[in-house]
Amino acid sequence: MSSPRLSTPLAEPPLLQAAALTRRFGSARALAGVDLTVGPGECHLVAGPNGAGKSTLLRLLAGLARPSSGTVLLEGRPLAAEPFTRRAVGLLSHQSHLYDDLTSAENLEFAARLYGLPDPAAAARAGLASAGLSDRADDPVRRLSRGMVQRVAIARALLHGPRVLLLDEPFTGLDPQSAARVAALLEAQRGLGRGLVLVSHEVHESWKLATHSHLLVRGAWAVTGPKNGTLDDFLRRYREVLDG
Amino acid sequence: MGDFLRVAIAVAAKDLRVERRSKTALVSAMAFAALVLMIFNFARDAAALSREMLAPSALWITFAFSGVIALNRSFALEREHGALDGLLLAPVSRGALFFGKYLANLTFVLTVEAVALPLFVLFFGVDLSGALGGIVVTAILATAGFVAVGTVFAAMTVRTRFAELMLPLLVLPFLLPPVIGGVQITARLLAGRPMSEIAGWLRILALYDLVFVTLCLLLFPSLMDE
Numbered sequence: 001m002s003s004p005r006l007s008t009p010l011a012e013p014p015l016l017q018a019a020a021l022t023r024r025f026g027s028a029r030a031l032a033g034v035d036l037t038v039g040p041g042e043c044h045l046v047a048g049p050n051g052a053g054k055s056t057l058l059r060l061l062a063g064l065a066r067p068s069s070g071t072v073l074l075e076g077r078p079l080a081a082e083p084f085t086r087r088a089v090g091l092l093s094h095q096s097h098l099y100d101d102l103t104s105a106e107n108l109e110f111a112a113r114l115y116g117l118p119d120p121a122a123a124a125r126a127g128l129a130s131a132g133l134s135d136r137a138d139d140p141v142r143r144l145s146r147g148m149v150q151r152v153a154i155a156r157a158l159l160h161g162p163r164v165l166l167l168d169e170p171f172t173g174l175d176p177q178s179a180a181r182v183a184a185l186l187e188a189q190r191g192l193g194r195g196l197v198l199v200s201h202e203v204h205e206s207w208k209l210a211t212h213s214h215l216l217v218r219g220a221w222a223v224t225g226p227k228n229g230t231l232d233d234f235l236r237r238y239r240e241v242l243d244g
Numbered sequence: 245m246g247d248f249l250r251v252a253i254a255v256a257a258k259d260l261r262v263e264r265r266s267k268t269a270l271v272s273a274m275a276f277a278a279l280v281l282m283i284f285n286f287a288r289d290a291a292a293l294s295r296e297m298l299a300p301s302a303l304w305i306t307f308a309f310s311g312v313i314a315l316n317r318s319f320a321l322e323r324e325h326g327a328l329d330g331l332l333l334a335p336v337s338r339g340a341l342f343f344g345k346y347l348a349n350l351t352f353v354l355t356v357e358a359v360a361l362p363l364f365v366l367f368f369g370v371d372l373s374g375a376l377g378g379i380v381v382t383a384i385l386a387t388a389g390f391v392a393v394g395t396v397f398a399a400m401t402v403r404t405r406f407a408e409l410m411l412p413l414l415v416l417p418f419l420l421p422p423v424i425g426g427v428q429i430t431a432r433l434l435a436g437r438p439m440s441e442i443a444g445w446l447r448i449l450a451l452y453d454l455v456f457v458t459l460c461l462l463l464f465p466s467l468m469d470e
Contacts, residue, residue, distance in 0.1 A: 064329055066469070087335040095326030097333075099258070101265040106258075113254040114334035116247065140265070156330070 013076030014039050015088075015195035016061065016164045021070035023056050023219075030056040032219040033070070038164065038195035043186070045210035045227075046199045047234075049242060053219040054199040055094065058166050061197060062091045074164065087115065090162030092170055096153040100142040104128055104152045107141060108159060115160040127155035132181055146173040154182060158189065165189060165196045171205045179205055203238075207231045217241055248343070251336040255344025260351060262321055269317035269352055277310035277360040285367040299368045300430035304423045306360050307383065308390070311353040312412050312419075315394035318349050319402035328402065338465035342395065346460075349391045349398075357383050375433035378442065382429045385449040386422035392453075392460040393418040400467055418456075425449045 016038040059065040108124035131151040215223035284302040322328035
């Protein structure tokens, strides 16, 4: 399968470029030669059934796992070659990365310290304000609802202004109002020229954000390229692929 | 170096804050230490073994086992909600993460030991007046090394299904040198032996610290990269 064509100027490397990514777990192959190129202002929706390799792909793109073969370049540099390359990435996984016994503000302040932000307390306040949770800053995370935790987790992922955002099911557990707020937040990030990779098997909310759509089945692209057609077309193609 | 320490201090402060709120590791380790001392005290055959003979071993076995319990919590909290991934994603050296966890664990274990020591005096009726300083120095030296080893093994086992079981099995063999050293020094201190009899053991403990803290600092990054 070929990677999507981009409008990125040749002189500048794409924000994220994955080439021939393969990942094996023993004899099982989770990913089989996946290519992905993400340019500024692009949002790549990666859909697929459970076990298709979506989360594995995100972990490889984030540098949390190593590919069995293939490469990941962030702005032209190998990912994880140096710690600072990881600064360009923000990851929202299906786990929140938060500590239950710390408050929302303390969690974000800790993250801000890890990323060396100059004023961690101010960064945490700004993050919580963007998530609409300023009034819950002093509540321990364990007391927040599932949707609120998801919003704090998104604020954590965005805290350091990453140029590439990797999002695993960002709308899970959110009520319609929160989902709309998160969608607006992500749309704003896209407008700022950030590249988004959005993994989901529930594509309705994500489709509006996407500029590119991909369907991952058994570790390989079944559909890949710039968004073309309607959501119904994509879902029809999805069903066709799954039905064999 | 500035970044290294900044990150290490941030990680240690976060761990201590979480523990201050939850008290999970400290309370369980302190309760365990009290129980071990109590069992040693009451299980001793008074006719066969004097308190003075048993006291150094009881103290160091208590330190070692309660220390392992405190270490178990160290990375367990990073497992909840994938917080470990959050640490590994940050643009910081893995060595700084290790050092932060190490500082926090050292504080936990030394706190547990600080609580266990008065209980030891209570149960065993030993007079520490001339030996307290020496025992404190020995405890710090012995703990510094085994906490480094424990921190690395806690990180190794955190992603396994049986982390709580695996950690003691892996760490306890490495605890032998500091425990033997601690017992030997404590026995001599309690018996009022001269410093010259202790100096050699103190040097062994210091060497153990130097070797294992350095090794752990070097090994930790590759352990975290899958």
